[in-house]
Structures are given as structure tokens and as C-alpha cells.
Amino acid sequence: MSSTPPPEPAPDSAPTPVPCPVTAVTLLEDRAEVRRLVRLDLAAGTHRVRLGPVSPLAVDRSLRAEPEPGAAVVVVDARLVRLYTPPPVGAPAEDASELRHRVHRLTERIRRLEADRERTGSRVAILDQLLDELRRDIAESAGAGQADPERWTAELDRAYQEHTRHTEAYRLLGRDLLKDGEQLRRAEQALEDAEERPLVLSAFVDVVVEASEPFAAAGLTVTQLTPCALWRPAYRAELAADGGSLTLQRDAVAWQRTGEDWSDVRLTLSTARTAQAAEPPVLDEDVLRLVDRTPEERKTIEVDLREVEIQTLGPADEDGAPDPAAALPGVDDGGEARVLAAPAPVTLPSDGRPHRVPLGVDTLPARAEYRATPELSALVSQVVAFRNSTGQALLSGPVDLVSGSGFVGRGDLRFTAVDAPAELSFGSEDTFRVTRSVEESRDTTALTGRTVITRTVRLAVSRFAPAGAPPLEVAVRERIPVSELAAVEVRLDKDRCSPPPDEVDAEGIVRYGLTLGPDERRTLVLGYEISAAKAVAI
Template sequence: MAEKTEDGAIPCPVTAVTLLEDRAELSRTAVLDGGLPAGTHRLRLGPVGPLAVDRSLRAELEAPGAGADIRDVRLVRLYTPPPEGAPGPDASALRHRVHELGELMRRLEADRDRTGARVAVLEQLLDELRRDIAESAGAGAADPQRWTAELDRAYDEHTRHGEAQRLLLRRIARTRTELGSAREALDAAEEQPLVLSAFVDVVIEAGEPLPEGARLQLVHLSPCALWRPAYRAELSADGTSLALQCDAVAWQRTGEDWTGAALSFSTARTTLAAEPPLLGEDVLLLVDRTPEERKTIEVDLREVDIQTVGPAGDGPAGPSAASAAALALPGVDDGGEARLLVAPAPVDLPSDGRPHRIGLASATLPATAEYSSAPELSALVTQVARFRNSTGQVLLSGPVDLIRGSGFVGRGELRFTAEGAPAELSFGSEDTFRVTRSVEESRDTTAVTGRTVITRTVRLALSRFAPADAAPLAVVVRERIPVSEITAVDVRLDKERSSPQPEGVDADGIVRYDLTLAADDRRTLTLGYEITASRSVAV
């Protein structure tokens, strides 16, 4: 039989852990070193964390060639007096004070014993000196100078240690009084809580003796443990590569430390019911429109986020307010498919409730960096790196620490990115650039046709304040124009009032300018477009 603990139980340490979104599945292994004789045996394993979920507990016996079955397995919880020693971090200040005074009292009593022993030795020395003086004087071998020197030195040491002993006794008396008062206050204020501990009782029925080295495997769920993905991205100085470190941040407060455990991180949601949601009634009403309403089409400007598969979606101007709120490590976004990530080596994870970062994988990916500006969203010019996920695994949504040549530049968010999908990260602003934006709008309605023409002119002023020897930098400026969803409204780019001409306009209305600015260079961009609506459209 394996060596038992102080509680008389067989040790059953945690060997493997699968961390879920809001709980953990723990695997334990108990080794029966001496085997078991034939018959029915009740074994107590543990201790285990008291937060273990009873209904999730299951056991399996690994004993090749042995005819043995597990008849029963259950959790047993006990309240025991707290162990001797320093109080825990959750103890009250008064309890900590009592512990400190008790430790001080023990140290003072040890000093008292040592000082008393020195005083006793000095008193014995004085007695020996007096006897030596008497015997030498009777024998006629007087030596007054030696006797005086030895007596003076012995009396000085005896007086010094005697004074130290007196002061120490006074301090012990004061400390004993203070400790008694503190203990009385503690007894009146609170009661020492009992400690909850848990064990696993297993009933094994063996038809024949179990061989030496048989193992018992226990698996159960435990709350107060979770994980979230996190990343660290470092952009190279030339912007052609991106070093991406994929980590898992894990917390646990299950009541027991995990030492040398094989950790796995799963996105499975075991608590979600596999049933479709209840559908509510959707009532549709038909309302007759007036002849005037039939002639009029009401349109309005609608803001729509451009959704794509893979990119971070923060835009070239940096993280949005929504992504900034997501930096608090929300639920794991796995793209709708359960994922399992495995730590490359065993991990020690203490039960302290603090986040611990565990490295999972790292890769250096080819990247393309550019300085990008979206004046409508921000007056900053940011450095954006675009890359494809060639790490061989999906990138779950999570915060990412951004690092470039100047060091840590901030924290962003990496959205869910499939294998081979594109992604982008913003690595902070380039402070040598200044961007200003102004918009002018005019509205004209033709009396004959009733058409409404809205003319808008967007002016952008881009300047760079850098040392004279600074190298020129290429900047991509993106502005947008509305995109019409109906034929009664037409949006047209006015090339005559646009200077310089943009590089192009995509289907989403994003206008792109490619500029190169040297030190102390300034550029002015003018973008004009018209929105034309027919008589039947109210804008």
C-alpha cells in the first residue's frame, strides 16, 4: 500500500487538468504500491479540494490482469480544527496580532533562558574566583593585581548580563499582559473557524489479489478555475515579420495547488443545454398608407461596420471603444467549434486566484506594415501590420500585448482568426504626423424636377514635424463616401473638386490616398462628392 498522509488517506495528487471557460476537469492518480489482497476493501484517497462536484466524480481502476471492480465512489467532507501556524491571508487583523505577539513571546522566552544561563555561569565564575583567592592567600601565594583584574572583569560581565536579564523580564511581563488582552478580545470578537477538507472513499471488490503498482484514476469537475487566451506580438524593425506568442492566462482558487500537472485548455461549454431556444410570437400588422406616403420614400444615413473573416476590425486608427471594453478578457470566442489547446510542459499553478501566463506556441509570420490614417475616426497616424495566420492553429479572440522597436506600445485585441485567414494589428501612433479634417456641405433642390443635390467637400491637412535628417515615410490615408442601397439615391465622386485624385474607391465607399511625406512636409487633400435624390425621396 502507498504511504499514507497524516489523515490516514492514500495520496491522490492532481496529474492532469482540462481548464474550461468557467471550471476545470481534474484528473488524479493514486498508486497502490503494495497492491491489495483479494476481498472487499474501502480506501480513502486524498485530501482533495472541497469544491469538487459530487455528481461529476468517477473512478477507474488500472490493474492489468486483475479481476477487480469498483463498487462505490463518493466524496466525504470533514470539518477539522485549523492547523498550527500562521493564520491565512483571509484572517482578521486581530488574529494576526495575536499570532505576532505569540511569536514575540516565544522569542523573548528563548532570550530569557539564554541570558539566565549566562548569568548563572558568571555567578559560578565569581564563586570560583573567591575560592581561588582564599586558597592562594592561605598558601602565601598572594597576587592582588591578578585578583583585582579578574574580579573586575567578572563583576562587569555579571552586571551587564544581569541588567539585560532584568530589562528582558520587564519586557516579557508587558508582552504577556498585551498577549492576554489580545486573546481575550479575540475570544470575545470571533471564533476560530473549522477547516473544511474533502476525501474520496472508494470501495473495491477484488476477486484476486491486485498486483503491485495498480493505479486508481479519479476524474471530477471543480469550480473557481478558468482560462482565457492572450497574445504577445512583436513587430520587426523593418516591418516585414511579426513574432506572435500564443499564451493562456489561467486562474484557480480551488483550495489546492496543482504541482507538475499536464494542463489542457478547452473552449467547450459543458453547461449549455443542447436544446433550441423558445421562439416568441412575431406579430405583423398591415397598415394602409396615405397617397402622400406612397409617393414619398424616407431614407436615412446608417452606419454599418464592415464585417470580414479574420481581420481584427479595429480599423487603421487603432482600437475602437468596443474592442477597448473587450480587453477585460470576455468569454472565449472559438468560432462555434470546440477547440483544445495543450500546454507543452507540466505546469505548477498555485491556488491563489491570481492570473498566471502559460506559453502555448510561438511563430514568426511574414507581415506587411504601413502607416495608416483614417481622419474621420482619429487624428492620429498609426502603424498597422497585416499578416496571415500561418501558425497551424486558429487564433482565439483575446488581448494582445503590442511591442515594436521602442518597446511596449500598448494593448490591443486580436479577433478570432481561422487558419490562413488575414489579420491586422495596430502598433500605436507615429507622433511626428498631424492630421486635421473639415467638412463643408451645401444643399440644393431643383424647382422643376424636385431633385435634391447634397454637395459635400472634405478637406484633409496632413503634415509631418520631424528632424531634417528623418527618412521619408509612406502614409495611406483612407476617407469614405456614402454608398446608396436604392436606385432613387445616387452618390457620385466629383473628380473636378477632388485634388489630388484618389488611388481608387472600393465597393464599400472607402477612398484611398497613397502619400509619401518627408521631414517638415505638408499635404492638403480635397475630396468632393454629390448625393442626388429624386423627388420621391425625403432626405
């Protein structure tokens, strides 16, 4: 039994497009998934329907057209069709804006000025050639004894007058060209900012559907990926006057330049990276080689300080260093794809400008303190610690910091899991100054060969505040080394510490709590020893 293929739709050179506006958008890290819903009144049979217009940037292989569940409609084919419409030639229409007419008038005037300048330049070149011929004729005639001063004078005067006149006209035309060119540049920039350019390339979706029975208002969902759209998280943190609470506003900053506006769409934000490969890389062989150590190397253990540096992401320059000018920070989602939804419909015009989309506001308990890290900076900053009790992870992004005095600056919020602690710095307190000095001595015991390094850190904390200012508490943090080897010991010398530190954690962070009034100065002394065995080189 042979099956008969479905009949082909009737050819139609220019079918009437059916509008299919965007109803839902999922913004990814560097692209967008656009969904459209269109209702069709179909009779029984096969139909070819043109939907659109849609963005000409749509990715062809990502196009999908699916009927609603339960609809007696089958999608036979769906493809993108692009049409090229050349820009209009000549003067703009009468109903065009005055700005567009001004651009056209300036363009025509510059075209005429360029033609006149080219003709004038040709005449100046001919007159230059004429003057050279006259000078050569005078020289040859004078050498042959055929002098005619009156004719020579008249011809030279006439040629010089014409040359001067045309040279001046050439200069004035150049001046007018520069002036009109500047006016045209400003008018084009104003037109670019005020009006959208008409699309030269347009796109439609041609769908071939087959209905087994007449169907009214059949729903058809069209989905495709589109570049030139992205989003990044952003926040606004407002600290209460007493420092006991923090109002955190979660936003998304979205851009799109797809060629079509998104009006009242359901916006979903995703951190999924669809451009990354779905297959794991193939592991290469790792060859291990054993090398015999020398007797001297077996006796010596090298110890050094280890600093951990977090690398930035983005393209690198020729030397392999990250290029901050060309790198765009990605979305840090903690390694797990996350989906956020806008609580209300969103309108995003296709202007390529950032638009802030609110996602939610939460008031969180917080604790504010003034903190100093003299090893890194001589300033004292106000740090606000809080716990993420919003119910969802906070992605990395910039934070607009607001306190009782208004906007105080912009900070960065690192990725924070649900119910995890986080900190924000609200800038420095300018009435504080911290100075730091380090003294170090090294001693090696001749009998045992043990090396002892003694370090003394002196911190001077001063406050230059006007009289009558209330006292402020500041937490001073300093660090001491932490040993990972049994042959190296680090000991805090409390006898040389003045005053003794309030707290020392397992990571070697020493904490002091001070309360300073106006024009008060406190000096902190921290002493510790690093002791290493003879076989350890430090």
C-alpha cells in the same frame, strides 16, 4: 434464482487516505476538469479506499471513478466526503513562523487593551455620575442653608482629579488601540501574502471497489469538476526592425484558487461552455399584422445613415447598459469549441494570481504601414497586417506589443481563423497630424423634385519631424456613403478631387498614398454627390 448482494466493506471510522495528486487538468472558460491517477494494491474482495485530500470545492455530481482498461476491478461506489477541522485555539506552535507569532501577540495585546478601555470607560461613567450627585447635593444643601464649603471643595477636587486621570487613561488606551490595530492589519496582510491559511474544510474521495482476484498496482482514474479556475488567451507580438516579419508568441493566462496546487500536470485548454443549456429554446409564435399605408407614406421613402455597433458582453446595469467594471470578457472561439494543449507539464499554485503558460511561437510574414483615418482620429498609427499561418485559429485576447524600441503598449487581437488576414496597431506616429473639415450644400430641382447633396472633404496632413529624418509613407483612408437603393445614387466627383484617390473599394473606402518628408504638408480634397429621387426623403 435470487442474487446475493456483494458484501459490505468492514466499517472503518478513519481510514488512512491514499495520496492521489492531480495528473491532468482541462481548463474551461469558468471552471476546470481535474483528473487524478492512483495505483492500488488490492486483494480479492471488496475494499473501501479513501483517496485524498482533494479540493473541497469539487462538484459532487461530477465525480467519476473508473478503473484502467483491462483491470479486474469494478467500482461499486464513489462519493465525496468533507471534514470540518476547526482552527486551532490559543498560541501558535513553537515551530510557527515569527510573523504568525507576531499576529498572535498583537491580537492578545489588543484584546487586553479593549478590556482595560472598557473598564476605564465604566469608571469614567461612574465618576460622571458622582460629579452630578455632588453638584446636586451642593445645590440642595445651599438651598436649605446648610453650607459646608470646605467639604464641598475637598470632595469636588478629589472627584475631578480621579475623573481627569481616568479620562486621560481612556484616551491613551484608545490611541494604543489604534496604533496596535494598524500594526495588526499590516501583519495580517503580510501573513496573507507570505503563507497559506490552513484549510478548515477538507475533502476526500471514498471509493468502494470490488476485485475478483488479487491485483497489484491497479490503476484508478478519478475525475471531477472544480470551480475557481479559468483561463484566457494572451499574446506577445514583436515587430522586426524592417517591418517585414512579426514574431507572435501565443500564451494562456491561467488562474486557480481551488485549495490545492497543481504540480507538473498535463494542461489542456478548452473553449467549451459546459454551463450553457444543451437543449435549444422553445420558439414562440411570431404574430405579423398588416397595416395599410397612407397615400403620403407610399410616395415617400425615408433614407438614413446606418451605423453598425458591436455590443459588448457582460452584466448590465439598471438602464440596460453593459457594466464594464463587472464584466469579464469571455473567450471568442468563433462559435466552435476548440482545444489547445500546453507543450510541457505546467505547475499552477493555488494562489489566485495569473500565471502565463506558453503555447507556441511563430514568425509570420508581415507588412507594416502608417495609416490615418481622419474621420475617427487626428493621429497616424502604425498598422501591421499579417496572415494567420500558425495552423490554428487565434482566439481574441490582449497583445503585448514590442518593437525595436521595446514595449510600446498593449492592443487587442480579434478572432482570426486559419489563413485569415489580421491587423495589429503598434501605436501612433507623433510626427504626423491630420485635420479634417467638411462642406455640404443641398439643392432641390423644382421641375423634377430631385435632391442633390454635394459634400467636399478637405484633409490636411502635416509632418513635424526634425531635419534629416527620412521620408515616410502614410495611407490616408476616408469613406463615402454606399447606397442600397436604386433611387439613391452616390457619385464620386473626380473633377473636384485633388488629387484623385488611389483606390475606392466596394464598401466606399477611399484610399490615398502619400510620402511626406520633414516639415512637409499635403492637402487632399475629396468631393462626392448624393442624388435622390423626389420620393426619397434624405
